[in-house]
Amino acid sequence: MDIKYIETPDGEWVDDYGELEAFPFEDVFQTDDILNQCSNSIKLTFNGDLDNPSLFDTITAVGVDGPKFIVEDSILSLSDTRFYFKVKSTKDLDIESLEDLIHLIEPIIEKDGYTIAFGDFSDWAIDFDDEVSCSRELYIKWTAE
16 A cells, blocks of 8 residues: 555645655654554544445454555555454455445554555455454444434
8 A cells, every 4th residue: 555645734735746755754743663553553544435335334443454564765665564454245246346435444553643545556356255354353333424
């Protein structure tokens, strides 16, 4: 996942690629253990739009595992992050329907007044799994209007 934007404690938005590339991440992550800090604070918001919201009654993020890797080549990127959801619907949902979740979620890290939002899911998959095996529990809910 690549960074989509950063909101600073002063309310400034950084979303231009050049500005993101030059952003002083040492101001946010004050130690070398960036991976642990990201793993301990990553969560998500439902900040996008579903293509077909009528298919869903509720979507609840119940857990997160990762990120397991961070790439710092030019812009901070998170890798191998799993979010777990419980989805309720009155309709039968297939993989294609659930892929719509990618348009709705926005992973974020909030630290010391900074909000770092991620998007550009270059590699992602959806699995049907009854067992939630995550390192951190979440409870973030989206409800149909």
